[in-house]
Amino acid sequence: MDLGGGSITRADLLGMLQGLHCAWEMGIRKAILQTDSKTTIQLLESAATTHPHFTVVSELRQLLQKDWxxxxxxxxxxxxxxxxxxxxxxxxxxGVHIFLQPSSMLNYWLLFDQLWFAYVDKIKNS
Structure with a gap:
């Protein structure tokens, strides 16, 4: 997907939108959508209708209201x-690239994230 110009927030919103569309089309009905952008989450929770990204936010909200x-x-x-x-x-x-099987490098980073977040959780709960 070519984002053209724009902000990081717009890229995050469009990535969420594309990812959720793919998940829905693949029949996934339970998902966790993660972002490191508090701004993006605030936009999704906000009732504001004048934000420059309102169209994308509105589309995301409609998608989130489906039966999942x-x-x-x-x-x-x-x-x-x-x-x-x-x-x-x-x-x-x-274009959109879907990985049905993670590469060995992607598996490495998946394991890294699992270990990192387990470590962070352990420290937070100590």
């Missing part, structure tokens, strides 16, 4: 999987 359960979570910086996917995105052609 999507939990939206704020995650702190340190999402290595997202960073890795963003870095390889620069070398791919424009």
């Amino acid at each position: 359960h999507v939990r939206i979570e704020h995650v702190r910086e340190g999402n290595a999987v997202a960073d890795y996917l963003a870095s390889i995105g620069h070398s791919r052609s424009l």
Whole structure:
């Protein structure tokens, strides 16, 4: 998907929208949508209708109201999987790329994130 110009918030919203569309089309009915952007979450929870990204926010809200359960979570910086996917995105052609099986490198970053977040949770709960 070519985002053209725009802000990080717009890119985050469009990524959420595309990801949720893909999940719905694949028959996924329970999902966790994570973002490190508090601004994005605030926009989704806000009733504001004059924000420049209102059209995308409105589309996301409609999608979230379908017959499924999507939990939206704020995650702190340190999402290595997202960073890795963003870095390889620069070398791919424009369009949506769906990975049915994670590569060995993606598996590495998935494990890294699992261990990192388990460690952070352990410290928070100590």
